[in-house]
Amino acid sequence: MNRKLPTRFFTLFLVAIGLHLPSAANAGEDFNARVLTRNLYLGADVFDALAVSDPAEIPAAAGTVLAQIIASDFQSRAALLADEIQRSQPHAVGLQEVFNIQALPQIAGDPIALDYLAILLAELEARGQQYDV
Numbered sequence: 001m002n003r004k005l006p007t008r009f010f011t012l013f014l015v016a017i018g019l020h021l022p023s024a025a026n027a028g029e030d031f032n033a034r035v036l037t038r039n040l041y042l043g044a045d046v047f048d049a050l051a052v053s054d055p056a057e058i059p060a061a062a063g064t065v066l067a068q069i070i071a072s073d074f075q076s077r078a079a080l081l082a083d084e085i086q087r088s089q090p091h092a093v094g095l096q097e098v099f100n101i102q103a104l105p106q107i108a109g110d111p112i113a114l115d116y117l118a119i120l121l122a123e124l125e126a127r128g129q130q131y132d133v
Helices: 007-020 055-071 074-088 116-126
Strands: 035-039 092-096 100-103 112-115
Touching: 035 074, 055 100, 055 112, 074 116, 100 116, 112 116
Parallel strands: 035 092
Antiparallel strands: 100 112
16 A cells, blocks of 8 residues: 655645744754644544445434534543643644534434534633644
8 A cells, every 4th residue: 555645745734834934044043843743533433324224224323423423522632632732832733534513403402513623723722822724
């Protein structure tokens, strides 16, 4: 299996970091960039819902996956990640599986809205940490 990153992605990544980091040449000293990467994790395996054999079971399976996502408590996980970011003070943070979940309950209740990026940014802001997206 080829695990190389596409050259275009890698180049854009380096350019993006370079635009936001102090210039070592201008500073007259060595500069080491700290980068932290994390997978935010959806909170459930969506393939569980896709594995059902009877199409009539899909809504119940999707509801189960959504319940697992809610139970994974991203708000608490985001608080822990914000603590980690505050401790390590990275210059750049790379995130994977950044979801914005919007769902309406099938029977009753309030709509579900989980914007992982907004939640994490709010946690960072509460700690006085400022990161641009």
